[in-house]
Amino acid sequence: MSNAVAHADAHGHAVHHPELQHHFETMQQQKEASTFGMWLFLLTEVLFFGGIFFAYLLYRMWYFDAFAEASRDLDLVLGGFNTVVLIGSSLTMAFAVRAAQTGSSSGTVRWLILTMFLGAVFLGVKVIEYSHKFEVGHVPGPNFHSTSQWAAQEQIFYSLYFTMTGLHAVHMIVGIVILAVITRMAAQGRFNESYHTPVEMTGLYWHFVDLVWIYLFPLLYLVERHN
Amino acid sequence: MSVHIAPKSLYISIFGALMVLTAVTVAAAFVNLGNLNAPVALAIATLKATLVVLFFMHVKYSSKMIKLVVATSLFFLTILLTETLMDFATRGWVAIPKLMH
Known part of the structure; x- marks a missing residue:
């Protein structure tokens, strides 16, 4: 409270929380504004990925056989493993937010580091998958190699595969950078029970990236596995 | 309005449900459901997404x-x-x- 009192003296007005900006009346209102803004950003992200999902839907209708065949060439074990890792990172992120809500800075830092670690594992597996595709010629372009009668259409599947998983991976890299900044802030003791909005907003972003993968996994890896 | 702090057990249950649904969607892909394979996969993904949005993203308590x-x-x-x-x-x-x- 001494911080707040000193702050109030400096301003010559009523005591308030040191993290409360002057254009908000209460901490609750300030946090609601942040959450509202974050969700509006996520709304634009939904539409950003939505357009790409539509492209996928259209080409899948046109070239279903090629999509089914190319999808079977994706590594289901690695894809499934990554799904577990990413959903696991959402769990650790939820624990990080919870630790922040209960005022445990050390807990917040620990869970955030674990979240970053799981994010890095996901990206590492993605590197293995991508490099395998370069080795066997499953990268669209002049060096594309396939014995399928649908080779040309398979390139469209792989174009969408690289676009969708690539944009997802970019979001993860951005997420890990944000997590690193938030971890540093948490380690400096910047958050407590009454102020931890940045941890919560980072959580919303990280869970959104998980959401995108929840759709990408069945759409890319499981087009038609029963043949 | 106070902050809603969900118990750890809730998050673990949601994680467990998401793992089970992931296993179900993989298993379902290996069964020939005719025209229903894609709708089933999307329905499971949407159920998983709903759990993430409501609980991990706290929308249920927003x-x-x-x-x-x-x-x-x-x-x-x-x-x-x-x-x-x-x-x-x-x-x-x-x-x-x-x-x-």
Whole structure:
């Protein structure tokens, strides 16, 4: 409270929380504004990925056989493993937010580091998958190699595969950078029970990236596995 | 309005449910469900997404304004997908029965 009192003296007005900006009346209102803004950003992200999902839907209708065949060439074990890792990172992120809500800075830092670690594992597996595709010629372009009668259409599947998983991976890299900044802030003791909005907003972003993968996994890896 | 702090056990249960649903979607892909393979995969993914949004993203405990933004994003996503699909479908370029094979 001494911080707040000193702050109030400096301003010559009523005591308030040191993290409360002057254009908000209460901490609750300030946090609601942040959450509202974050969700509006996520709304634009939904539409950003939505357009790409539509492209996928259209080409899948046109070239279903090629999509089914190319999808079977994706590594289901690695894809499934990554799904577990990413959903696991959402769990650790939820624990990080919870630790922040209960005022445990050390807990917040620990869970955030674990979240970053799981994010890095996901990206590492993605590197293995991508490099395998370069080795066997499953990268669209002049060096594309396939014995399928649908080779040309398979390139469209792989174009969408690289676009969708690539944009997802970019979001993860951005997420890990944000997590690193938030971890540093948490380690400096910047958050407590009454102020931890940045941890919560980072959580919303990280869970959104998980959401995108929840759709990408069945759409890319499981087009038609029963043949 | 105080902050809602969910118990750790709730998050672990949600994680468990997401793992089970992941296993179910993989298993379902290996069964020939005819035209239903794609709808089943999307239904499971949507169920998983709903769990993440409601619990991990705290929307269940959020204000009506936040719920409205979430609903709005789905509304505009629906417009994006259906209106564009209608355009392509009515050009006679897409054989709609081929939607799921």
